[in-house]
Amino acid sequence: MKNSVINTKRPVDRRSFMKSGILAGGAAAVGAGLLTNGTSARAQERGRLNEGDIAILRFLAAAELIESDLWTQYAELGGIGNNQPIEVNPTPTPPLNNYQVALSNLDTDGPQYITSNTLDEVSHANFLNAYLESRGAEPVNLSQFATLPGSTAQGSSLKPRLTNLMHLNVDTSWFVRYRSTTNPDLGASFPQAITLNNVTAIPRNDADFNGAANSNFQGNEHIQAIANVAAFHFGMIEQGGSSLYAAMSQKVTDPEVLQITLGIGGDEIAHFLEWVDFAGNGVQQPVAPFKDPISGLSFPDFFNNPPLKPATLVQPSLIFPVPCEFISPDLPHVAIIRPLTDRFAGAVAAVASLTADGLFTGQSKLFLNTLQGLAERADAAIRLAF
Ligand SMILES: [Fe+2]
Numbered sequence: 001m002k003n004s005v006i007n008t009k010r011p012v013d014r015r016s017f018m019k020s021g022i023l024a025g026g027a028a029a030v031g032a033g034l035l036t037n038g039t040s041a042r043a044q045e046r047g048r049l050n051e052g053d054i055a056i057l058r059f060l061a062a063a064e065l066i067e068s069d070l071w072t073q074y075a076e077l078g079g080i081g082n083n084q085p086i087e088v089n090p091t092p093t094p095p096l097n098n099y100q101v102a103l104s105n106l107d108t109d110g111p112q113y114i115t116s117n118t119l120d121e122v123s124h125a126n127f128l129n130a131y132l133e134s135r136g137a138e139p140v141n142l143s144q145f146a147t148l149p150g151s152t153a154q155g156s157s158l159k160p161r162l163t164n165l166m167h168l169n170v171d172t173s174w175f176v177r178y179r180s181t182t183n184p185d186l187g188a189s190f191p192q193a194i195t196l197n198n199v200t201a202i203p204r205n206d207a208d209f210n211g212a213a214n215s216n217f218q219g220n221e222h223i224q225a226i227a228n229v230a231a232f233h234f235g236m237i238e239q240g241g242s243s244l245y246a247a248m249s250q251k252v253t254d255p256e257v258l259q260i261t262l263g264i265g266g267d268e269i270a271h272f273l274e275w276v277d278f279a280g281n282g283v284q285q286p287v288a289p290f291k292d293p294i295s296g297l298s299f300p301d302f303f304n305n306p307p308l309k310p311a312t313l314v315q316p317s318l319i320f321p322v323p324c325e326f327i328s329p330d331l332p333h334v335a336i337i338r339p340l341t342d343r344f345a346g347a348v349a350a351v352a353s354l355t356a357d358g359l360f361t362g363q364s365k366l367f368l369n370t371l372q373g374l375a376e377r378a379d380a381a382i383r384l385a386f
């Protein structure tokens with residue numbers, strides 16, 4: 001979606017489109033119910049999944065619980081509000097808080113997308129755990145680790161969290177990687193598009209909605225900077241999910257498990273695409289350039305003042321993956337998801353990336369060890385003859 005400031009008229013009314021989508025979804029759900037019954041019968045015939053497939057699904061369930069936790073925090077403060085069903089309330093409930101306004105400046109449908117992404121993650125986690133149980137395997141429960149204090153800003157449920165969105169080191173190199181013709185799986189590395197260290201992606205308290213406590217700052221740059229951090233973080237999380245599912249898909253054995261990893265993985269890519277556009281809108285007019293005088297964060301206009309050369313490496317409107325080298329430098333460039341190998345896209349790599357992100361700041365050693373154990377078992381899986 002092209003960005004525009006809030007309150008501008010929408011070029012397209014997507015409500016009718018969404019309604020037809022929901023009807024189609026309803027029909028699909030009826031079919032899926034029948035399929036589920038058939039699947040359980042087949043599962044009983046086939047018995048238990050092999051250990052590799054179980055390890056992959058269990059790590060993915062853990063990753064989805066983590067995604068659900070972080071996205072719920074975004075949705076409570078920046079989504080369309082109060083767990084409204086998506087088909088009933090496709091726009092935020094007024095009055096908007098300034099975080100919703102700032103997110104809407106990046107895309108007028110931003111709050112809807114945040115709520116939708118959250119519902120998707122919860123559905124991924126619920127499905128994976130239910131599927132594990134349906135195949136006689138143990139589901140994953142991380143609720144004992146939901147102990148971190150979250151935002152105290154109005155809108156927050158104040159419940160204890162699994163993840164921490166208030167001290168992030170957002171890796172923004174994905175923004176460059178997907179505009180580059182080189183590939184991490186073939187040895188390439190990428191600089192940061194913008195440096196975001198120890199920053200918050202959500203309003204931590206009510207003061208963050210405007211300026212900060214004891215500040216005379218009256219502008220909106222502070223909350224816009226927080227929304228912009230969130231935008232780059234959304235992309236970082238969802239590109240990681242896209243690569244992770246692609247890496248795991250190469251290792252699963254059971255065709256039904258492959259259906260799951262391809263199906264959910266495709267949804268991660270769908271999310272990623274929106275957030276590529278969303279983040280790009282934070283670094284071009286009319287939002288950028290601007291500076292938050294409280295945090296000191298600056299967001300340049302990447303069109304007129306690109307932080308890297310050549311400028312195409314950060315061009316905000318290049319939202320699809322630019323063709324890059326793949327398999328061998330001798331082959332023609334091709335537009336793909338990347339990375340795809342265990343080394344950069346596998347489960348252990350995902351845990352390292354989320355940890356470096358600061359998402360687990362304040363978490364216990366036991367939590368990190370539990371996650372690492374799940375990741376190592378998933379990466380150890382290999383495709384067997386089925
Ligand atoms: Fe997910």
Ligand SMILES: [Fe+2]
Nearest residue numbers: 067238241268
């Ligand atoms: Fe995701």
